Amino acid sequence: MPNSKPSKKLNRYQAIIARVFSDHYTESAVEFEFTRDEIEHIAHSLEIKLPKNLGDIFYSFRYRAELPEIITRTALEGREWIIQGAGRSRYRFKQVRLNRIVPREELLTIKIPDSTPEIINAYALTDEQALLAKVRYNRLIDIFLGITAYSLQNHLRTTVSDVGQIEIDEIYVGINRHGRQFVVPVQAKGGSDKHGVVQTQQDIVCCAQKFPGLTCRAVSAQFMADNRIAMFELTVQGEEIKVVDEKHYQLVTANSITADDLSLYSQHGD
Secondary structure (H helix, E strand, C coil), X not given: CCCCCCCCCCCHHHHHHHHHHHHHCCCCCXXXXXXXXXXXXXXXXXXXXXXXXXXXXXXXXXXXXCCCHHHHCCCCCCEEEEEEECCCCEEEEEEEECCCCCXXXXXXXXXXXXXXXXXXXXXXXXXXXXXXXXXXXXXHHHHHHCCEEEEEEEEXXXXXXXXXXXXXXXXXXXXXXXXXXXXXXXXXXXXXXXXXXXXXXXXXXXXXXXXXXXXXXXXXXXXXXXXXXXXXEEEEECCEEEEEEEEEEEEECHHHCCHHHHHHHHHHCC
């Protein structure tokens, strides 16, 4: 790298991850692995106080924050660096095709009678928690996928072979009218969070290992403007996230759904 010394403008997470990258990166590298143990030595050399949970450094860049520009500028055209789990306390920097999943504004918005309890609306503390609650209370997984689904657990933390420890925002199990059973890992995207190939990959791998007899259908939900919720069914093809289906729902009072709305939905329904 042209300059391996982190800029003073970098926060402590950025400074640490930039040094990890510079310690391993070569000009021709498209992937390389590193260990969590390296973090303590790097923090000591940079005189940076470590967080109590070292894993939060990697979690931040895998799901929430952008990598420092000193890293992103080394990616090949049309590609980006991601951080994958590579086993217990091991991680992998890897270049993948640049891929952003954003709601398509031209899609029809479907009005749904809002079943969210008022007390939940009053006390939901974060965008992610509020979104998960709205999806759960309004049975949006059922509506979107066309199955009967039940929330099994939220914030499921578990260990996946060759990946390491992961967390799934919420996981559902479901069944269709033919008796086929499903497992549905759900990502909730609120605030500045972004859809990432890493989380979708690991959710699918986790479900294959933990629920081998069930069909996995990975879902991501995202807040939009005007109290709308975008729902995506996602899969991974090669190194890219692919959208299997996308629908937009708006939670409204029952009397806000007009006869014209119902007529429109009947023309486009299954």
